[in-house]
Amino acid sequence: MLTQAKAVHPSKKQASMAFLCMILLLISVPNSAQGQSVSEPYQSVEPCGFVEELEFNGTLANASITEQVNLGPRTTGSNASADLRSMIHEQLTEWQVSNHTYTEDNLTFTNVVAKYSAVEQTLTTPRVVLVAHYDTRDVAERDPDVNRTGEPIPGANDGASGVAVLLELGRLIPSMGLSYEVELLFTDAEDQNHSSKLYGAEAWVERQTADDKNRTSAYIVVDMVGDAFLQLTHVYPGDAKLWSTISPLASAIGLVETKADCNGMFGRDVVNLSISTGVIDDHVPALNNGIRAIDLIDIRFGPDAEPFGGYWHTHEDTPDKVSAQSLEDVGRLVELGLRSDAWSTTITLANTTTVEEEPVLPATDVESETLETYVWMGAAALLSLLAALVFVLILSRAVDLKP
Numbered sequence: 191m192l193t194q195a196k197a198v199h200p201s202k203k204q205a206s207m208a209f210l211c212m213i214l215l216l217i218s219v220p221n222s223a224q225g226q227s228v229s230e231p232y233q234s235v236e237p238c239g240f241v242e243e244l245e246f247n248g249t250l251a252n253a254s255i256t257e258q259v260n261l262g263p264r265t266t267g268s269n270a271s272a273d274l275r276s277m278i279h280e281q282l283t284e285w286q287v288s289n290h291t292y293t294e295d296n297l298t299f300t301n302v303v304a305k306y307s308a309v310e311q312t313l314t315t316p317r318v319v320l321v322a323h324y325d326t327r328d329v330a331e332r333d334p335d336v337n338r339t340g341e342p343i344p345g346a347n348d349g350a351s352g353v354a355v356l357l358e359l360g361r362l363i364p365s366m367g368l369s370y371e372v373e374l375l376f377t378d379a380e381d382q383n384h385s386s387k388l389y390g391a392e393a394w395v396e397r398q399t400a401d402d403k404n405r406t407s408a409y410i411v412v413d414m415v416g417d418a419f420l421q422l423t424h425v426y427p428g429d430a431k432l433w434s435t436i437s438p439l440a441s442a443i444g445l446v447e448t449k450a451d452c453n454g455m456f457g458r459d460v461v462n463l464s465i466s467t468g469v470i471d472d473h474v475p476a477l478n479n480g481i482r483a484i485d486l487i488d489i490r491f492g493p494d495a496e497p498f499g500g501y502w503h504t505h506e507d508t509p510d511k512v513s514a515q516s517l518e519d520v521g522r523l524v525e526l527g528l529r530s531d532a533w534s535t536t537i538t539l540a541n542t543t544t545v546e547e548e549p550v551l552p553a554t555d556v557e558s559e560t561l562e563t564y565v566w567m568g569a570a571a572l573l574s575l576l577a578a579l580v581f582v583l584i585l586s587r588a589v590d591l592k593p
């Protein structure tokens with residue numbers, strides 16, 4: 191089950207220190223980094239060169255929501271769940287699709303994994319993994335009708351929306367001519383009342399070899415992305431470097447209110463990464479295993495909903511609460527990342543034991559003059575650091591930030 195991540199409340203002092211350190215950092219960073227910079231190993235791309243190519247069709251994705259909901263609740267082990275697996279297989283004709291069944295804690299669940307690569311795959315071929323849970327919750331513990339809290343939810347947003355986005359991308363990816371592998375992972379048992387364990391995502395990560403993990407350049411979860419009042423925020427935990435790639439993409443297609451899109455127009459307020467929300471979802475097992483992972487999720491389901499409020503885990507999670515526009519916004523965002531190579535990184539082999547390393551010279555071989563230089567450099571660095579700290583301390587006393 192998807193749960194709330196614990197928030198970290200920094201003290202007033204810590205906040206002011208962080209703020210001042212940030213200012214110090216900003217002063218020292220050249221002007222080229224203006225909030226749209228991307229962190230290594232990712233490379234800055236030119237998303238505007240690809241916007242015209244975007245084909246993601248929100249109407250088709252929206253039709254998939256109705257199709258999935260019409261199967262009935264896709265609770266783990268149900269017939270509807272098996273029907274949805276068949277539907278995924280049927281629709282991903284150009285993909286290599288397989289089911290992986292596991293039993294844990296007396297629960298039998300099945301992940302569906304689809305792979306596509308237009309290039310010959312080696313140990314250094316980057317792999318982008320796109321993830322959505324296809325199961326729907328077996329209870330509606332937040333429903334206002336106490337007589338119906340034990341019934342499974344329709345899961346139009348919480349379940350079907352992520353699957354719909356992946357299936358529509360799955361239709362388009364084979365014709366994109368990408369130079370890396372894409373894997374679509376449909377996880378099961380993410381949302382069962384059985385336990386808060388992320389069964390499908392954990393089982394997937396346990397299957398991965400060191401080389402599989404090493405060449406996974408991005409692992410992106412899409413969950414609850416169909417809300418007609420879509421508001422995507424930064425989500426923690428999550429890989430900061432992978433998050434840094436999202437802002438330029440979202441701005442390019444006009445999803446950021448404060449940023450100009452590729453046509454110079456200010457965007458709509460769909461993506462706001464200045465808000466951070468704590469969510470434990472299918473990205474966490476991958477993240478805990480050293481894979482760069484993030485979660486694209488709108489946990490404020492419905493108009494003016496609070497996090498983990500609104501229609502979430504109620505019988506109101508129905509197709510009419512989901513919009514083609516929201517699905518298209520998220521779909522185009524991911525499509526743009528794929529087409530512009532925002533997430534493929536240079537992969538180096540994980541095991542370098544076969545490579546002969548240069549012998550390290552013993553300290554006595556280092557000329558005394560060079561050694562002295564190092565000592566002076568070290569001392570100078572230490573002094574500058576101390577001076578900066580004293581400066582920050584003096585300033586932090588003078589500034590009183592609100593909590």
Ligand SMILES: [Zn+2]
Pocket residue numbers: 192327348381503
């Ligand atoms: Zn859920």
